[in-house]
Amino acid sequence: MRRSPRFLAAEILSRVESGASYANILLQHNLGALSEPRERSLATVLVNGCLKHRLTLDYALRLHLRKPMSSLPVRVRQILRLGAFQLLYLDKIPGAVAVNESVELAKTSEPKFTALLNGVLRRVMETGWDLPWPEAAREPVRYLSVRHSHPDWLVRRWWKRWGFTETEELLRLDNEPAPLWIRANVLRTDREGLRERLLLEGVAAEPGERVPESLRVSGLGALAELAAFREGLFTVQDESSQMVAHVLRPQSGDAVLDACSAPGGKTTHLAEFMHNTGSISAFDRHEGKLRLVEELAGRLGISIIHTYPGDARELSGVEDESQDGVLVDAPCSGLGILRRKADLRWRKEEKDIEALPQLQLAILERAAAKVRPGGTLVYSTCTVEPEENFEVVKAFRSAHAEFVPADLAERLPFSLSDPRDRRQAEKGMLQLLPQRHGTDGFFLAQFTRREV
Numbered sequence: 001m002r003r004s005p006r007f008l009a010a011e012i013l014s015r016v017e018s019g020a021s022y023a024n025i026l027l028q029h030n031l032g033a034l035s036e037p038r039e040r041s042l043a044t045v046l047v048n049g050c051l052k053h054r055l056t057l058d059y060a061l062r063l064h065l066r067k068p069m070s071s072l073p074v075r076v077r078q079i080l081r082l083g084a085f086q087l088l089y090l091d092k093i094p095g096a097v098a099v100n101e102s103v104e105l106a107k108t109s110e111p112k113f114t115a116l117l118n119g120v121l122r123r124v125m126e127t128g129w130d131l132p133w134p135e136a137a138r139e140p141v142r143y144l145s146v147r148h149s150h151p152d153w154l155v156r157r158w159w160k161r162w163g164f165t166e167t168e169e170l171l172r173l174d175n176e177p178a179p180l181w182i183r184a185n186v187l188r189t190d191r192e193g194l195r196e197r198l199l200l201e202g203v204a205a206e207p208g209e210r211v212p213e214s215l216r217v218s219g220l221g222a223l224a225e226l227a228a229f230r231e232g233l234f235t236v237q238d239e240s241s242q243m244v245a246h247v248l249r250p251q252s253g254d255a256v257l258d259a260c261s262a263p264g265g266k267t268t269h270l271a272e273f274m275h276n277t278g279s280i281s282a283f284d285r286h287e288g289k290l291r292l293v294e295e296l297a298g299r300l301g302i303s304i305i306h307t308y309p310g311d312a313r314e315l316s317g318v319e320d321e322s323q324d325g326v327l328v329d330a331p332c333s334g335l336g337i338l339r340r341k342a343d344l345r346w347r348k349e350e351k352d353i354e355a356l357p358q359l360q361l362a363i364l365e366r367a368a369a370k371v372r373p374g375g376t377l378v379y380s381t382c383t384v385e386p387e388e389n390f391e392v393v394k395a396f397r398s399a400h401a402e403f404v405p406a407d408l409a410e411r412l413p414f415s416l417s418d419p420r421d422r423r424q425a426e427k428g429m430l431q432l433l434p435q436r437h438g439t440d441g442f443f444l445a446q447f448t449r450r451e452v
């Protein structure tokens with residue numbers, strides 16, 4: 001059979017479900033099998049959509065199945081979800097096409113199930129969105145979980161913290177496609193120069209409002225095919241991550257330590273800030289991922305980054321109190337970027353959040369020891385969980401009076417309009433939330449080591 005977007009999507013989804021790999025890696029490695037950009041884009045939408053909406057799709061499918069979904073072969077489950085996703089979420093695909101294509105897909109791999117697939121998907125087509133949802137007033141968590149396809153434990157956490165309306169908005173945003181941001185490499189161009197250059201290559205870009213180097217693009221297609229990319233004029237990086245270098249604000253010639261650097265998005269931004277002078281020691285526990293930092297630095301024309309494989313709870317070889325600036329972009333649950341990682345919500349468990357703060361605090365404490373008097377320490381994560389953010393900072397501060405927070409508002413490259421944000425910023429912290437700020441969920445904290 002010719003490799004079609006639906007065939008590829010069913011294969012990738014089956015492999016993700018059996019735990020073989022992550023969806024984004026499988027997409028990256030297998031999309032090349034499809035020749036047309038239109039086909040590659042459909043396969044991507046199908047894989048991400050089926051993963052994000054899995055719980056809602058299963059809810060809709062279960063109404064028409066006599067057996068539980070789990071009793072069906074893995075490939076049949078994926079074909080059912082693919083069919084239901086097209087029927088419920090993709091207006092441009094006629095219902096009959098979605099059903100017929102699913103049946104065709106089953107003929108090649110699970111011929112015994114074609115009649116079941118045909119019957120169930122036809123019923124989903126008839127029912128559409130007219131589903132017997134749990135009653136929101138009586139079972140708010142179950143309603144939000146099923147309607148917006150997020151795990152129950154996570155919805156419960158967020159609902160307790162933010163209430164129904166705000167939680168629903170966050171869940172809705174997690175299911176939207178993530179905006180694509182790039183960062184102009186100021187060593188080689190400026191934002192306007194990059195914007196004009198991209199336009200010549202057929203890519204429209206809009207300047208971001210929060211970070212002076214940021215541009216929002218509607219789609220970059222195959223990145224490596226753009227000459228502007230090969231020439232190192234930009235890096236793909238979310239706008240909230242681009243705030244970190246502004247908050248650390250290293251100077252040309254500084255000595256900087258990045259404790260958890262791979263794949264190098266923030267390390268290279270720091271180097272650009274420093275006009276590629278001084279030095280950056282880039283640690284990461286995973287040696288293989290440090291190659292990505294080196295490759296990125298090479299493409300961007302950066303020579304001051306030196307990579308070191310090693311545990312940030314040790315940071316051996318770096319003298320205490322020797323660094324002008326230290327960044328801890330800590331390993332975290334990633335719950336602020338669910339819109340970017342379609343399968344992440346199903347891979348996390350509540351106990352992951354319980355285990356992480358200990359590691360985050362240990363890294364922060366070790367890295368802090370490297371900051372010179374008067375130097376700056378920045379802690380960041382891409383999560384919205386207080387245990388990984390405010391509470392880590394609180395524990396750190398209670399044991400380290402030598403670090404004082406400075407007003408973050410003075411370092412951020414944009415002004416904070418919400419009084420709640422200004423109050424946090426005065427204490428050196430900021431929690432960005434998709435539902436309030438329109439950004440990824442991201443946390444930043446900044447401290448200065450007292451001069452002796």
Ligand SMILES: C[S@@+](CC[C@H](N)C(=O)[O-])C[C@H]1O[C@@H](n2cnc3c(N)ncnc32)[C@H](O)[C@@H]1O
Nearest residue numbers: 260261262263264265266284285311312329331
């Ligand atoms: C949030 S990511 C860093 C992203 C990176 N700063 C960037 O902007 O591209 C966290 C990194 O911490 C690394 N890591 C996890 N545990 C670590 C440890 N104990 N010591 C050092 N690095 C660790 C992971 O390999 C991962 O690359």
